[in-house]
Amino acid sequence: MSSRARRLGLLPAFGGVLLVLPLLLTPNLVNAVIKMMIAGLFALSFSLAMGQAGMLSFGHSAYYGLGAFATLHLMKAVERSLVAWPTPLLPLAGAAAGLLCGLAFGWLATQRTGVYFAMVTLALAELLLTLAPTWNSVFGGEAGISTMRMNSWSIDFASDRGVYYLTLAWVAGSTWCLWAFTRTPMGRLALAVRDNEHRVRFLGFNTHGAKTLIFAISTMFTGVAGALLAIANEATNYTIFSAQASANVVLQTFIGGAGTFFGPALGAAIMTFFARVTSDLTRSWLLYQGLVFVIVMLFVPDGIGGLISVHAHRLRASAFKHLTLPYLVCLVVGVLLLVGVVFTVESVHVVLSDAYAVLRRANGGALVPYSLFGRQFHPLSPWTWAIPLVSILAGAALLPVARRLTRHGWSRAVGESAA
Amino acid sequence: MEFLIVSVLNGVVHGLLLFMVSAGLTLIFGMMGVLNFAHAWFYMLGAYVGFTLTRTVGFWAGLIAAPLIVGGCGVLVERYMLRRVHKYGHTHELLLTFGLAFIIEELIKLCYGDFPVNYAMPAYMKFAAFTLYETNYPFYRLFMGIVALAMFAALYVLLTRTRVGIVVRAATLKPVMVEALGHNLPVVFMGVFAGGAALAGLAGAVAGAFFPTGPNMAVDFGTLVFVVVVVGGLGSLEGALVASLMIGLFISFSVGLNWSLSDLLALVGLGGWAREVGGLLTLQLSTVAASMPFLLMLLVLLIRPAGLFGDRQ
Amino acid sequence: MSPPATAAPVLELRDVHKSFGGTPIIRGVNLAVKRGQRHALIGPNGAGKSTLFNLISGHYVPSAGQILLNGQPIAGLTPYAINRRGLSRSFQITSLFPRMSVAENLRISVMGRHGLRFSLFRPVRALAQVAAEVDEYLEKLRLTRRRDDPAGALAYSEQRALEIGMALATNPEVLLLDEPTAGMSREESAYTVALIRAVTEGKTLLVVEHDMSVVFTLCDQISVLVYGEIIASGEPEAVRVNPKVQEAYLGEEVAT
Numbered sequence: 001m002s003s004r005a006r007r008l009g010l011l012p013a014f015g016g017v018l019l020v021l022p023l024l025l026t027p028n029l030v031n032a033v034i035k036m037m038i039a040g041l042f043a044l045s046f047s048l049a050m051g052q053a054g055m056l057s058f059g060h061s062a063y064y065g066l067g068a069f070a071t072l073h074l075m076k077a078v079e080r081s082l083v084a085w086p087t088p089l090l091p092l093a094g095a096a097a098g099l100l101c102g103l104a105f106g107w108l109a110t111q112r113t114g115v116y117f118a119m120v121t122l123a124l125a126e127l128l129l130t131l132a133p134t135w136n137s138v139f140g141g142e143a144g145i146s147t148m149r150m151n152s153w154s155i156d157f158a159s160d161r162g163v164y165y166l167t168l169a170w171v172a173g174s175t176w177c178l179w180a181f182t183r184t185p186m187g188r189l190a191l192a193v194r195d196n197e198h199r200v201r202f203l204g205f206n207t208h209g210a211k212t213l214i215f216a217i218s219t220m221f222t223g224v225a226g227a228l229l230a231i232a233n234e235a236t237n238y239t240i241f242s243a244q245a246s247a248n249v250v251l252q253t254f255i256g257g258a259g260t261f262f263g264p265a266l267g268a269a270i271m272t273f274f275a276r277v278t279s280d281l282t283r284s285w286l287l288y289q290g291l292v293f294v295i296v297m298l299f300v301p302d303g304i305g306g307l308i309s310v311h312a313h314r315l316r317a318s319a320f321k322h323l324t325l326p327y328l329v330c331l332v333v334g335v336l337l338l339v340g341v342v343f344t345v346e347s348v349h350v351v352l353s354d355a356y357a358v359l360r361r362a363n364g365g366a367l368v369p370y371s372l373f374g375r376q377f378h379p380l381s382p383w384t385w386a387i388p389l390v391s392i393l394a395g396a397a398l399l400p401v402a403r404r405l406t407r408h409g410w411s412r413a414v415g416e417s418a419a
Numbered sequence: 420m421e422f423l424i425v426s427v428l429n430g431v432v433h434g435l436l437l438f439m440v441s442a443g444l445t446l447i448f449g450m451m452g453v454l455n456f457a458h459a460w461f462y463m464l465g466a467y468v469g470f471t472l473t474r475t476v477g478f479w480a481g482l483i484a485a486p487l488i489v490g491g492c493g494v495l496v497e498r499y500m501l502r503r504v505h506k507y508g509h510t511h512e513l514l515l516t517f518g519l520a521f522i523i524e525e526l527i528k529l530c531y532g533d534f535p536v537n538y539a540m541p542a543y544m545k546f547a548a549f550t551l552y553e554t555n556y557p558f559y560r561l562f563m564g565i566v567a568l569a570m571f572a573a574l575y576v577l578l579t580r581t582r583v584g585i586v587v588r589a590a591t592l593k594p595v596m597v598e599a600l601g602h603n604l605p606v607v608f609m610g611v612f613a614g615g616a617a618l619a620g621l622a623g624a625v626a627g628a629f630f631p632t633g634p635n636m637a638v639d640f641g642t643l644v645f646v647v648v649v650v651g652g653l654g655s656l657e658g659a660l661v662a663s664l665m666i667g668l669f670i671s672f673s674v675g676l677n678w679s680l681s682d683l684l685a686l687v688g689l690g691g692w693a694r695e696v697g698g699l700l701t702l703q704l705s706t707v708a709a710s711m712p713f714l715l716m717l718l719v720l721l722i723r724p725a726g727l728f729g730d731r732q
Numbered sequence: 733m734s735p736p737a738t739a740a741p742v743l744e745l746r747d748v749h750k751s752f753g754g755t756p757i758i759r760g761v762n763l764a765v766k767r768g769q770r771h772a773l774i775g776p777n778g779a780g781k782s783t784l785f786n787l788i789s790g791h792y793v794p795s796a797g798q799i800l801l802n803g804q805p806i807a808g809l810t811p812y813a814i815n816r817r818g819l820s821r822s823f824q825i826t827s828l829f830p831r832m833s834v835a836e837n838l839r840i841s842v843m844g845r846h847g848l849r850f851s852l853f854r855p856v857r858a859l860a861q862v863a864a865e866v867d868e869y870l871e872k873l874r875l876t877r878r879r880d881d882p883a884g885a886l887a888y889s890e891q892r893a894l895e896i897g898m899a900l901a902t903n904p905e906v907l908l909l910d911e912p913t914a915g916m917s918r919e920e921s922a923y924t925v926a927l928i929r930a931v932t933e934g935k936t937l938l939v940v941e942h943d944m945s946v947v948f949t950l951c952d953q954i955s956v957l958v959y960g961e962i963i964a965s966g967e968p969e970a971v972r973v974n975p976k977v978q979e980a981y982l983g984e985e986v987a988t
């Protein structure tokens with residue numbers, strides 16, 4: 001009961017923070033939060049198909065892109081005064097595009113299950129990716145489409161703030177709908193289809209139809225996310241269909257935990273945030289995201305959300321004292337490994353970069369020191385490579401200790417909570 | 420006539436390359452139930468290994484080392500990663516290989532940059548095998564075809580004529596039974612996984628010297644491979660072969676044909692209308708050649724949802 | 733006892749054949765199950781009993797022959813279409829929704845019957861009628877105490893009870909049960925038989941069963957399937973003394 005009360009208190013607090021955020025942050029950060037909310041909605045809608053109904057789609061970027069293009073076309077029509085459509089309702093265009101294409105493509109893709117389904121969705125997105133650059137009238141060729149937001153309902157949409165509240169309203173509304181979906185008979189049916197589609201068929205349900213509909217609902221909200229992106233950026237081109245975008249949402253969803261409702265949104269928001277802050281520091285963010293994903297898949301199969309929910313549901317507040325030390329050791333291990341990996345990756349990146357090649361040529365081909373994190377390192381000096389080597393070795397040596405401590409601490413904490 | 424012969428040859432060679440990669444994928448799937456998403460990324464890895472060794476040691480060294488190195492990677496992936504997550508189910512395994520694909524691609528971008536590298540065959544292989552009317556047909560294309568054919572001959576003999584092959588084929592059908600008969604199933608799995616990866620690596624090293632070698636090659640080739648297995652039916656080698664050749668031919672013909680839907684409509688007297696409408700109707704087949712395999716897949720899905728050689732799941 | 737079977741068969745198989753990859757498994761089965769009958773299908777392992785169920789319930793399409801439900805042909809229809817025409821089945825190999833709770837497993841069945849198929853605009857909590865029926869089935873199946881446990885965590889015999897319950901909860905006119913009491917203790921088996929008897933009152937039952945005591949207490953008709961053919965069909969006593977049956981199958985078990 002207490003955890004429920006805690007959760008009920010958490011939600012308004014979180015909403016309140018989101019409401020006042022633009023008043024506190026710089027425009028650049030406001031923009032970052034907009035992108036985080038959009039990524040969160042994308043992940044939530046993706047995980048409606050994956051987490052609820054077990055349909056792993058590798059091609060959700062298709063509906064994201066179609067939602068964006070549909071919205072941009074509507075915006076252009078508004079710009080040319082062909083139709084009068086208020087800016088706050090623009091995402092409806094994305095929703096419609098996502099729903100219709102989701103129905104058509106979903107009907108095809110859900111003919112197959114499991115890995116076939118994944119491959120078919122991937123191929124459908126790839127079809128759009130190959131078609132879009134050559135189809136000028138719809139996708140604007142290689143350049144894509146760009147347009148302008150109009151002010152309406154006497155709201156200023158030229159500023160980031162207007163866009164922020166528009167995005168917030170739509171993301172909040174969509175999230176509520178997605179959550180409510182899990183409570184409907186259809187939402188329960190989705191779970192049944194995930195668990196055992198075969199049996200559902202013998203209980204009087206047309207599973208192909210059900211899966212098509214579930215997929216289309218998922219893509220409808222993906223379309224909304226795409227529409228919000230289009231409104232925020234006022235432009236897009238065919239690269240929005242790329243496998244990269246589909247891959248991102250899969251990675252983020254599972255890092256966040258596909259088995260929980262809010263996990264995917266959390267994963268997407270965190271990953272988008274880090275992508276944003278690290279974009280000036282490193283060009284290897286995607287590599288790190290991939291590494292995080294594989295580590296999560298190997299060691300934390302339920303993702304961050306699963307981890308949180310296990311702590312919230314199985315442990316009493318007083319039991320956490322057993323976990324302080326183990327988690328501190330885990331943190332140390334994590335930091336050591338992180339230092340080692342990041343140092344190696346960034347060093348390799350610098351040494352193999354074009355800029356460094358120019359530098360070498362200027363020095364007659366010799367391997368000259370390179371600068372990283374504001375310091376100079378020599379590529380041939382053993383001291384340079386001692387840094388990652390020592391930290392990785394230390395991390396690896398401590399890893400079994402951390403695991404043992406965590407296991408002990410965890411069983412003691414669970415024991416105390418159960419008592 | 421000339422167009423026909425050249426297109427058929429190109430299509431067959433491309434199809435054989437596709438089969439080299441999809442065969443491994445299908446074998447692994449049939450046996451372990453794992454769809455190795457990273458399979459095409461092993462192909463890319465092979466190309467880059469070939470490229471690196473060509474620059475340092477030599478072309479042939481690359482051709483020999485690529486399958487060995489990539490096969491070794493396959494062993495590591497199977498032994499230390501896939502086996503760990505086996506208990507969470509096949510979707511989890513698929514996702515893990517998906518993440519690996521992502522990492523391989525980013526590592527390659529880290530080491531070789533975002534743009535294609537200049538991986539080329541040795542100069543003495545750049546000659547025309549024969550001249551057809553006015554077209555010089557490059558020897559290297561035939562070479563790729565021959566390598567692929569040699570691989571299948573070897574694979575076929577291995578699978579049908581040797582003890583190992585019999586165990587592997589049996590394990591594809593009834594893994595539990597094979598284990599009960601005292602064969603070491605995990606080792607068989609590892610071997611097949613490594614073998615599939617090695618095949619993909621070899622294909623990459625061979626094809627990379629002719630086609631562009633860049634960080635996008637895996638996605639582009641990989642989606643084609645997936646189309647092949649959807650069209651052919653996963654787990655079926657015959658299906659993979661037929662679908663590979665079909666798609667190879669399909670692509671090579673559509674690249675060369677300047678047809679559009681409006682030409683088709685002109686046959687029924689709607690040509691003028693179609694040209695006015697424009698858009699999709701006047702797109703030429705050659706410009707949308709890249710989309711053709713996906714359209715073929717949609718067609719197969721509509722007509723035979725289980726694929727050409729697949730059972731009803 | 734049960735109401736007298738009316739003349740018209742509810743379920744009728746006419747010369748049904750099925751082969752897998754050239755191997756004939758069902759070789760010309762004719763069977764008529766009359767309304768209100770409790771009909772047992774018996775036969776040795778591998779005779780094709782489950783395959784016959786798979787044909788009737790729409791999992792497989794017959795290679796030849798006709799299957800009629802209430803006089804309407806159903807061969808080739810999808811399983812869900814057949815279910816909506818009033819035929820439901822259970823599986824020999826338990827087939828549940830392992831990660832959902834016991835109550836939710838039953839709720840899916842009940843929802844289907846109430847036509848709540850693609851219902852999107854009200855929460856399941858508001859469906860009082862469905863909830864009441866689920867509770868009723870939980871009580872009947874003696875699973876009330878486990879209502880919130882995941883079905884995958886139940887003991888084997890409890891899973892078997894739920895397996896039957898899910899078939900019952902669609903409230904069919906014709907019920908097909910594939911070895912309902914397999915793996916149950918004597919007491920559980922007796923209870924299940926009584927339950928099946930109670931809920932199939934006035935309905936039609938076709939049941940595959942290896943336990944002859946169950947067959948003789950529950951059923952008023954028996955058909956014997958051997959190698960894909962019905963070799964005998966009729967009242968229990970007649971079948972028991974049929975020399976063909978004794979020779980082919982029942983032999984030592986019942987002839988005493």
Ligand SMILES: Nc1ncnc2c1ncn2[C@@H]1O[C@H](COP(=O)(O)OP(=O)(O)OP(=O)(O)O)[C@@H](O)[C@H]1O
Nearest residue numbers: 752753757775776777778779780781782783784824
């Ligand atoms: N999909 C299939 N493909 C090939 N053969 C099958 C298939 N399904 C069933 N069979 C074969 O059909 C025969 C009959 O199987 P079935 O399961 O119907 O027997 P059964 O009478 O239910 O036996 P049991 O009492 O053991 O349940 C078996 O030999 C089986 O191997």
Ligand SMILES: [Mg+2]
Nearest residue numbers: 781782783824
């Ligand atoms: Mg059976």
